[in-house]
Amino acid sequence: MFNIVYDTPEVNISDNVFVYNAKAHPSLSDDNSILISYNVNTFDFAENINKADVYRPRFIKLALSESSITKVEKEFEVINNSFTVKQNYPNPFNPGTQINFQITKHDIYSLIIYNSVGEEISTLFKNKEFAPGEYSAKWFPSGLATGVYFYKMAGSKNQITKKI
Secondary structure (H helix, E strand, O other): OOOOOOOOHHHHOOOOEEEEEEEEEEEEEEOOEEEEEEEEEEOOHHHHHHOOOOOEEEEEEEEOOOOOOOOOOOOOOOOOOOEEEOOOEOOOOOOOEEEEEEEOOOEEEEEEEEEOOOOEEEEEEEEEEEOOEEEEEEEOOOOOOOOOEEEEEEOOOOEEEEEO
16 A cells, blocks of 8 residues: 655646656655655646746655655655556667556546657547556657657546656
8 A cells, every 4th residue: 555645736737747757865865854856847838938937856855754654765656546657668669668557546548648848749548448457558659759758647637747
């Protein structure tokens, strides 16, 4: 069983905002707390200009006690109640990659690929109904430049974005 220890408020700014690259910094922490950093960005470039507070790193100090987290894993992920998304494999990839995900609540989901400026590149599925279970989606892009891409999986109440 997982407990949410921090819910990033930035995702409430707009549907375009995503959180990524969360890291624990044990060397900058003490016995009673741990420093965690994460980045926030948006798929909408105009939003970065109009809301200058969106694109920047964030830092939180998570207090540790017997009733809270006593172990922080190497890769820190926001855990939600309706689905989880694994990192695509292989990454980097050529010619294709696979995205594995687990659905824990029956809902409607979308999985969309974006380029680094937030343009939609490919829709693996959109508004598709899933029952609880483990699934995978394969992506075989053609004619795209080498570079950084993002995939965003969204349900009715939350979303997860990861970098390819």
